[in-house]
Amino acid sequence: MPILVMKFGGTSVATLDRIRRATKRVGVEVAKGYDVIVIVSAMSGKTNELVNWVGETSPLYDAREYDAVVSSGENVTAGLMALTLQEMDVPARSWQGWQVPVQTTAAHASARIEAIPTDNLLGKFDEGMRVAVVAGFQGVSSEGRITTLGRGGSDTTAVAFAAAFNAERCDIYTDVDGIYTTDPRIADKARKLDRIAFEEMLELASLGAKVLQTRSVELAMRYKVRLRVLSSFEEQSDEAGTLVCDEEDVMENRPVSGIAYSRDEAKMTLVSVADRPGIAAAIFGPLAEASVNVDMIIQNIADDGRTDMTFSCPTDQVLRAETALNAAKDRGELNFRGLVADTDVAKISAVGIGMRSQSGVAAKMFETLSNEGINIKVIATSEIKISVLVDRKYMELAVQSLHDAFELEKLG
Numbered sequence: 001m002p003i004l005v006m007k008f009g010g011t012s013v014a015t016l017d018r019i020r021r022a023t024k025r026v027g028v029e030v031a032k033g034y035d036v037i038v039i040v041s042a043m044s045g046k047t048n049e050l051v052n053w054v055g056e057t058s059p060l061y062d063a064r065e066y067d068a069v070v071s072s073g074e075n076v077t078a079g080l081m082a083l084t085l086q087e088m089d090v091p092a093r094s095w096q097g098w099q100v101p102v103q104t105t106a107a108h109a110s111a112r113i114e115a116i117p118t119d120n121l122l123g124k125f126d127e128g129m130r131v132a133v134v135a136g137f138q139g140v141s142s143e144g145r146i147t148t149l150g151r152g153g154s155d156t157t158a159v160a161f162a163a164a165f166n167a168e169r170c171d172i173y174t175d176v177d178g179i180y181t182t183d184p185r186i187a188d189k190a191r192k193l194d195r196i197a198f199e200e201m202l203e204l205a206s207l208g209a210k211v212l213q214t215r216s217v218e219l220a221m222r223y224k225v226r227l228r229v230l231s232s233f234e235e236q237s238d239e240a241g242t243l244v245c246d247e248e249d250v251m252e253n254r255p256v257s258g259i260a261y262s263r264d265e266a267k268m269t270l271v272s273v274a275d276r277p278g279i280a281a282a283i284f285g286p287l288a289e290a291s292v293n294v295d296m297i298i299q300n301i302a303d304d305g306r307t308d309m310t311f312s313c314p315t316d317q318v319l320r321a322e323t324a325l326n327a328a329k330d331r332g333e334l335n336f337r338g339l340v341a342d343t344d345v346a347k348i349s350a351v352g353i354g355m356r357s358q359s360g361v362a363a364k365m366f367e368t369l370s371n372e373g374i375n376i377k378v379i380a381t382s383e384i385k386i387s388v389l390v391d392r393k394y395m396e397l398a399v400q401s402l403h404d405a406f407e408l409e410k411l412g
């Protein structure tokens with residue numbers, strides 16, 4: 001029988017009632033003749049609670065134990081969903097990551113899926129099971145320890161299963177009815193897109209649009225998975241939601257397709273470092289070793305052989321970054337006068353494949369922000385995106401004014 005992957009995010013399984021509602025959607029697809037692999041998230045808020053418990057217990061925690069704790073939310077939902085399906089007389093069974101097994105690297109808290117053997121589940125489908133409910137976000141390393149895939153990782157579990165089982169489609173059920181030109185929660189004028197290109201979604205996701213985890217889009221692109229995002233709260237047709245697809249299949253030609261933002265950015269400045277060959281390596285080497293994800297970097301013009309080096313990283317990695325840089329200083333590998341962390345910034349990005357062929361997008365972006373009196377602190381560009389760092393208090397205003405300036409309400 002053809003296989004369908006259906007993923008339900010945290011808000012879609014937040015209560016027993018919602019689990020029941022999600023289960024009914026699964027029942028509809030089973031009735032159409034599909035064998036279904038359901039990927040579930042933890043109930044809404046659960047993972048945050050678990051993450052906070054870990055942080056309160058141990059600020060510079062052991063990532064193996066972090067994974068042991070935060071992976072547990074999904075286990076509860078998987079069992080409850082399987083029970084609900086059984087109550088509806090649908091033959092179903094729950095699976096934790098290690099049981100499948102979802103084999104991952106040992107990079108705890110940000111593991112990558114390496115393989116998903118299909119024999120176990122296919123064997124059960126052959127025996128009459130119609131739905132396998134798999135706990136998302138988790139796997140097992142070759143050392144036999146539980147791993148997690150990074151926040152939002154259930155999306156990646158879903159796409160990886162769709163690829164491994166050659167599923168007809170991977171449907172991501174969430175609390176919005178598709179992918180919008182920007183987060184509909186902060187811009188009323190956001191418009192739902194019928195289609196979006198993989199490349200654009202990849203940039204939007206990596207720049208903060210958490211509707212899909214970045215890695216899930218990468219995998220869908222690589223393995224040609226039909227990926228769709230739709231609402232778990234509305235009746236659905238086969239054309240509902242937003243399809244993430246190849247660039248050639250997106251009809252419109254637009255310079256900007258979406259605006260993304262990331263609230264969790266910090267700007268760190270090393271004050272007065274020596275301007276000498278090897279200085280960047282002396283700074284960013286220890287940061288990489290401490291697994292700090294450095295994003296934007298600027299080095300100021302040197303004065304008297306000294307310069308300031310500024311970089312951005314996620315807010316929750318500031319402590320790790322400070323520890324790594326101070327340790328390098330103590331070892332005598334690096335010298336700086338001060339280390340200043342500004343955690344009140346946000347990153348705003350405009351994304352669109354049309355930027356490749358249309359000029360003036362950056363100028364329009366800077367002019368729009370300037371008209372609103374918003375100061376730009378750092379700029380970074382690539383072929384299809386322009387990102388700026390601004391004070392966090394201007395985040396919403398920046399997103400809304402850019403949405404207006406690029407006339408995104410006319411899309412969709």
Ligand code: ADP
Pocket residue numbers: 008009010011012041152173174175176178179180181182183184185208209210211212258
């Ligand atoms: P789930 O729990 O289902 O995985 P998430 O909270 O991870 O859901 O992702 C859905 C949320 O993503 C939406 O509620 C919305 O606020 C946010 N979001 C951010 N950018 C976008 C966008 N461009 N289109 C749609 N949703 C977006």
Ligand code: ASP
Pocket residue numbers: 009010041042047048073136137150151152153154155
């Ligand atoms: N529950 C995990 C999280 O909140 C994974 C997911 O929902 O995708 O990050």
Ligand code: MG
Pocket residue numbers: 009152155210211212213
């Ligand atoms: Mg999510």
